[in-house]
Amino acid sequence: MRMHTSIFPDFGNEKVFPAFGACPVEVDGEDEGEGRGKGNGNEKERRGEYFLVGSIMEDMTLSPRTPTYVCRDREGGRYAVTLRLGDGENGEGGGKEGALGGGRRYGYMVVVQGARRSGVREENVATGERGKQGFVGVRLGDVGLIPTTVEKLREMSERFRETDGRNVCQGCGKGGEEGGKMNRCKGCESVWYCGKECQVRGWGERGHKGECKVLKAVGEVFGKD
Incomplete structure (x- = not known):
């Protein structure tokens, strides 16, 4: 997860740091990250050079194998991030002992490069079936964690970028x-x-x-x- 910049990233750039709803939907056959993180040399390129950032609001983990956090994006919208654990990774405990530290990380910013929305379903007016906004599924090792909120980081970004490097x-x-x-x-x-x-x-x-x-x-x- 590298941007390679000598100055503070521009967190005000909505193309590089989009809201959850602006992230693309996971394509068929790759739902919840199928094929990700398996040594594919094109993986980094496939993710894209954009980053979904959100502040952790709640730990909604139900299973230690799928730690789940509700986050707030740059526009204030809420969405879920579900972590996929690899061999030797432990998400047991939830709360303060969860994969991202649970309660100790509330307000921290989660960063997911090239995030895609899984489980999206459009509303069906004819049948009355409600739509689903989906969620983001990502490997634990591909998640970045920054100890501040999205709002604070945007303020810092504007201030530090005034020096122009x-x-x-x-x-x-x-x-x-x-x-x-x-x-x-x-x-x-x-x-x-x-x-x-x-x-x-x-x-x-x-x-x-x-x-x-x-x-x-x-x-x-x-x-x-």
Whole structure:
């Protein structure tokens, strides 16, 4: 799951980060991910370069073999993500001991590259049969997890992208060409500082204490050049 970008991903881009309803429907013969994750060299290409992101709202796991979470997408719509466990993967326990940590992960953002909707059924007015919006089925190993909500990450995205990829001190706001040599945060490797004083200011006053883990997770999930 790599975007390979040297700047913060643009989470405001609806084509790259669509809502659940904009994701394509799983084609016949590949329902719930048939053929995924079996060493197919075309798998990454088949998924597509888009990502469904949603904040975990509820743990709806009924079976330890199919951990299920209700998420909220970028438009506030609710949808379900069902995880498929491989050999040696354990989803037992649900709640706090579930595959994604259950209650400890409420509000965290789940990332699924190339998500497709399975189990979709159109409403039949003639028979009165109700439609189904479907769900997303994905291997546990293909899920990215970022410790913040979709809304917070979009706000961070807009703020960090204002620097246009330039190295700017988070403490004083000076660029590398103005402040001389700069040091990168060793935790997330995504923000820069002129020195110790600016690092302390950035950690406390500028809120990096609450964002360092988020930035580190973004780098791990989407990759950096």
